[in-house]
Amino acid sequence: MSSDDPQAAQDFHHQFDKVWGNPRGLLALTIVNHTTIGLRFMVTGGVFFLIGGLLAMLIRTQLALPGHDLLTPEIYNQVFTMHGTIMMFLFAVPVMEGFAIYLIPKMIGARDLVFPRLSAFGYWCYLLGGIILTSSLVMEIAPASGWFMYTPLSSAVYSPGPGSDFWLLGVTFVEISAVSAGVELVVSIMRTRTRDMGLQHMPLFVWYILAMALMIVFGFPPLILGSILLELERAAGMPFFDVAGGGDPILWQHLFWLFGHPEVYILFLPAAGIISTILPVFCRRPIAGYRWVVLAIITTGFISFGLWVHHMFTVGIPHLAQAFFSAASMMVAIPTAIQVFAWLATLWNGRPTYEPPMLWALGFLFIFVAGGLTGVMLALVPFDWQVHDTHFVVAHFHFVLVGGVIFPLMAGIYYWLPHFSGRMPHRSLARWGFWLTFIGFNATFIIMHVTGLLGMPRRIYTYDADLGWDLPNLISSVGSFIMAAGVAACLLDIVLHFRFGKSAERNPWGADTLEWTTSLPPSAYNFATLPPCPTRHPLWDNPDLQSTIEHGHHDLATIDHGRRETWGSDPITGKVREIIHLPGNSWLPFLGAVATAGLCISLLSKQYEFAVAAALLSLTFLLRWSWENGAHPKAAPNAEVVEGDPPLHSRTHDGPGLWGMNVTLLANGSLFMSLLFGWFYLWTVAPQWQFPEQSPLSANLFALAGIPLSLALLWFKTIIKHLKSETTKRLTQQLWGISLLGTIHLASLIGLYVLAPLNAQKSAHDAVITVMLLYQMLHSGLAVILTALQALRVHKGYVGEMAPYEPMVVERWWVYTTGVFWLIFIAAIIMPPIWNIN
Amino acid sequence: MLTSVLATGCGGPQSALDPAGPGAGIIAWLWWGMFAFFTLVLILVTGLWLYAMKRRAPEPDEQQATRLTNRWIIGGGIILPLLSITVLLAAGIPAGQYILTLPDDKRDPLRIDAHAHRWWWGFYYPESDITTGNRLVIPVDTPIDVYGHTNNVIHAFWVPRLGGKIDVVPGRVNKIRLRASKTGTLRGQCAEFCGTGHAHMVFEVEVLSQQAFKHWQERQQLPVKIQPQHTQAAEAFQTYCGDCHRVRGVSDGANGPDLSDIAGRRLSHMQSRQKKPLSIAQWLEKPHPRFATEPSPILAEINPQTLERIATWLETLEP
Structure with missing residues (x-):
């Protein structure tokens, strides 16, 4: 298969397309391919951007004149809340993820992301969650407490309608999608780079996305936890944020901004990645200071988790902390x-040229640097006391987010447009679009700094005429309409180009990275064969790469086994370690997401019986999904590989699934740490926190419940040891035994919970303990189910010494579950009597 | 565009750039300093970029390129921000410390408790046992400690011409120290979004000379003067409105604003469309929809004639 004849390349393509190609019609719902999913994310995000933009137009129309009463305050509050919520959760994050999902495999020389069904599941969760959230606007019952949902305003007392529930449940649903994309991107980048692409050879964009994905993994769980707690407070009356019950509304602010600040960099990093990708291409030379930039990315990631309190300088935080x-x-x-x-x-x-992407990059620079500088001003505490919660802040974050996200995004869209469509954009319409947007943006937001300094608070639906705010507001409103015209021009350009753009030649911008070696638009499998990449600039070093890839000169050239394959490689050096076989198209992600949407809707309408049914249904789909793995007939029943190639990942000990589990547990751990943070925070800070005279949980009984759990873990560990040394005996029975131990543990835990005199509606103390116990039961229960399923799979022959991979993954879950159990024991049972300050 | 607005002035009753006290004054100075410096930085960086795009110099060799890169990154990426941050913090931390304590004034501060309701402000002067609604009266050149209280949602107390803001959080009492350095009328507004009435949660701040403040305090101890033609109205008020509203010497309600000086209060929420404020009679006849929930059931019980009399009487309650 290494002839250079074009017909041979065509035949080769047909064979691959049979295995990788996308179905049409209704079956399009089953597609898991990252190119399709990535485009879906981007297009859906674009639609939400337009909805969010329309809401912004409403806001600016309302504020154009003093005393304007186009919108009632009730509607205005819904409009600005949804504008922020849509732009942050339904536009910015998903579009950035879409870019990453589309580009990352192509940049690292892989045929797909490592968990394709997870990408599809994430997309459906996002789409359905977005629809649920936006539908509230149509029914005029949208959330109206601002996009950061400060409680008690968002609580059941002050927001009695379903608006806050739409926000809490809808956003959490959408965040499942963000976290799953985060996990998947981390593992793909670390484990599926093509042969010899060491960390030091990764394109900068990949570094940026790696940092973004890790930040999602750690940064989103605090908000997910916060949302769960607030929803529990609203629906079940557990007073986590209610002072009278021993809670504290400031805890919500901490949890929200623990997420919210990293979020800003989660958006900015990929945008900066786009700039770092585009500039060198149009300058015809490598980025200056690659190592400096990598260092800067990593530093940003770390620092961004230590800044959240700067959103809270006026809540009365101790001055040293400020x-x-x-x-x-x-x-x-x-x-x-x-x-x-x-x-x-x-x-x-270099020798830069002015192509449309470069215009947007320049616009980005000016706006983003200005926004960054006002950001430094805001970090100065006394100045923040003055302009916090005014239009100055509104201007600042629009500078950072529009300048730092939308402008680079537009640069990226124009740059990769030929990749999406195979056609080139129209230059003059593109220029009109840019200049209108740029001028409109600056007219809207430069003046808004002044509006804020003149004392106009944010989130007021109207203002009096004699305050000096009339002219600046009018200018902002006119500017926003110019900006809208610019967005419309860009949209028109992009839509028209699909029809009228001249077709793009391969690698039209003369880029250096692997994604430009695919056909335009790309095939579902990206690369017919996987080239080695021991360089940062594969296409500059070897301009013939496209043709050698297509003609089968590189790796994994066979397809007659019918498996979708890509390389699994060493996380540091990029040396090939195994062949990863990827699942094909499936209904399960779609059905799983629909069932989860059912759960979301039944919680919204407070139909809790339906909620339980939907949750079980969704769990069933997800477990079925996990069933079709390993040596299952739908996965890789036959482990034969071409001679000289490494084994299939399901036949190894540490394939990508283990990485997937580890990264998921990092996210899960971040959620649990947030819960512990909440516990210690309320304990030490909440004004009316109280410990009960006697702990509702007996230390001895609780410890007793931990013994079967710990034994189960130890037993599991010996199984793993035997699996690795290929000396297992009676694997099925042993796994059943572990399940049984787990069940005993779970039953005693449930007994303990039922018998404990917990009053979760009266005291925040009991409410937190309740959540901890439920969290533990969920984990113990899943450990039991997963282990029982392993026993069944061993029995069926999908798992065993020849395919020892899955038990290693499940073992991680036991380690985590046991760790959490003893941490709860220490934090909630051992520590209070020792440090009890009551 | 920017300059045209600057030309119209940084004034306005709520402008942070038109300070009326040392706290706001220092912050305004910090702003102008940062504004000047950062504008320079912005022009410098953008100018360098534009120049770099235009410039057509021979392409440097690897060694030159590396040297140049390191020079830019270390100079612009590390030294420039580090220096700026150092200068900023060196100015900002002492400024913050000063604003918090206003240490140059050795006198004991005057305590005022601000109670944030939905959606109005009640002020209580514990030393003289005075209550006012939506109206804060303070003496000039005297440190004031405002303590924020609320039993509902989070609000923020903010008088931009005096200084920064402080959140008013249920379960906590936050304090802010302020001082006015000139007499006159200022405007304050709730800055933390608190629901549908947020835009209307405005209050007036009157800075009096110390002498005038004393007089004001004394006057606040006396019952309001009721002219003979209004005695009936005052009685009706006591019957229908007195459970919620206080008018000195007439009623003691504490659920709504104190109305003892209602005529002198500029009620911004009464004038959303019209340029001039509604009369109280107009207001009572057609209450602002945002505030209709509380007064309306009572209003329906009062016959229109009595209502009008009450309104006319209230118009006479000058501070």
Whole structure:
């Protein structure tokens, strides 16, 4: 299969297309391919952007004149809440994920993401969650407490309608999608790079996405936890944020901004990645200071988790803490400045050309640097006391988010447009679009700083005429309509180009990275054969790469086994370790997401019987999905590979699934740590927190319930040891035994919970304990089910010494579950009597 | 565009750039300093980029390129921000410390408790046992400690011309120290979104000379003067409205604003469309929809004639 004849390449393509191709019609719902899923994310995000933009137009129309009463305050509050919510959760994050999902495998020389069904599941969760959330707007019952949902305003007392529930449940649903994309991207980047692509050879964009994905993994769980707690408070009266019950509304602010600040960088990093990708291409030379930039990315990721309190300088935080968070917030200027000057040096050393993507990059630079500088101003505590919650802040974050996200995004869209469509954009319409957007944006938001300094608070639906706010508001409103015209021009350009754009030649911009070696638009499998990539600039080093890939000169050239395959490689060096066989198209992700949407809707309408049914249904689909793995007939019953190739991943000990489980547990651990944070926070800070005279849980009985759990873990560990040394005996029976131990543990835990005198509606103390116990039961229960399923799979012959991979994955779950159990024991049972300050 | 607005002035009753006290004054100075410096930085960075795009120098060799890169990154990416941050913190931390305590004034501060309701402000002067609604009266050149209380949602107390804001959080009492350095009328507004009436949660701040403040305090101890033609109205008020509203010497209700000085209060929510405020009679006849929920059931029980009399009487309650 290595002839250079074009007919041979065609035949080769047909064979691959049989295995990888996308079905049409209704079956399109089963597609799991990352190219399709990535495009779906981007297009859906684009639609939500337009909805969010329309809401912004409403806001600006309302504020154009003093005393304007186009919108009632009830509707205005829904409009600005949904504008923020849609832009952050339904547009910015998903579109960035879409970009990453579409590009990452192509940039690292892989044929698909490592968990394709998870990408599809994530997309459906996002789409359905987005529809549920947006539907509230149509029914005029949308959330109306602002996009950060400060409680008690968002509580059942002050927001009695279903609006807050739409927000809490809808956003959580959408965040499942974000976290699953985060997990998948981390594992794909770490484990599926093509042969010899070491960490030091990864394109910068991949570094940026790796950082973004890890930040999602750690940053989103605090908000998921916060949303669960607030929903429990609203629906079941558990007073986590209610002072009278021993809770504290400030805890919500901490949990929200623990997510909210990293979120800003989750959006900015991929955008900066786009800039770092585009500039070198149009300068015809490598990025200046690759290592500096990587260092800056990593530093940004870390610092961004230490800044959240700067959103809370006026809530009465101790002054020393304010000074600390102020300095930390300013420090983030350093890695950002490093990137700005690395870009400058790239331009300085190169011969830049003005193509449409470069225009947007320039627009980005001006707006983002300005927004970054006002950000440093805001980090200065006394200044923040003055302009916090005014239009100055509104102007600042639009500078950072529009400048730092939308402008690079547009640069990226124009840059990769030929990749999506195979056609080139129209230059002059593109220029009109850019200049209208740029001028409109600046007209809207530069003046808004002044509006804020003149004392206009944010989120007021009207204002009096004699305050000096009339002219600046009018200018902002006119500017916003110019900007809308710019967005419309860009949209028109992009839509028209699909029909009228001239077709793109291969690698039209003369880029250096692997995604430009695919056909335009790309086939579902990206690369017919996987080339080695021991360089940062594969296409600059070897311009013939496209043709050698197509003609079968590289790796994994066979397809007659009917498996979708890509390389599994060493996380550091990129040396090939195994062949990863990927699942094909499936209904399960779609059905799983629909069942989860059913859960979401039944919780919204408070039909709890339906909720239980939907949850079980959804679990069933997900378990069925996990069933079709390993040596299952639908996965890889036959482990034969071409001689000289490494084994299939399901026949190894540490395939990508183990990585997937580990990264998922990091996200899960972040959620649990947030819960522990909540416990200690309420304990030490909440004004009316109280410990009961006697703990509702007996320390001895609780510890007793932990013994079968710990024994089960130890037993599981010996099984793993035997599996690795291929000396297992009676694997099925042993796994059943472990399940039984787990069941005993679970039963005693449930007994303990039922008998404990917990009053979760009266006291925050009991409410937190209840959540901890439920969390533990959920984990113990899943451990039992997963192990029982393993026993069945061993019995069926899908798992065993020849395919020892899955038990290693399940073992991680037992380790985590046991760890959580003893942490709860220490934090909730051992510590209070020792440190009890009551 | 920017300059045209600057030309019209940084004034306005709620402008942070038109300080009327040392706290806001320092913050305004911080702003102008940062504004000047950061504008320079922005022009510098954008200018360098544009220049780099235009410039057509011979392409440097690897060594030159690396040297240049390191120079840009270390100079612009590390030294420039580090220096700026150091200067900022060196100015900002002492400024913050000063604003918090206003240490140059050795006198004991005057305590005022601000109670944030939905959606109005009640102020209580514990030393003189005075209550006012939506109206904060303070003496000039005297440190004031405002303590924020609420039993509902989170609000923020903010008088931009005096200084920064402080959140008013249920379950906590936050304090902010302020001082006015000139007499006059200022405007304050709730800054933390608190629901449908948020835009209307405005209050007036009157800074009096110390002498005038004393007089004001004394006047606040006396019952309001009721002219003979209004005695009936005052009695009706006591019957229908007195459970919620206080008017000195007439009623003691504490659920709604104190109306003892209603005529002097500029009620911004009464004038959403019209330029001039509604009369109280107009207001009572057609209450603002945002606030209709509380007064309306009572209003229906009062016959229109009595209602009008009450309104006319209230118009006479000058501070």
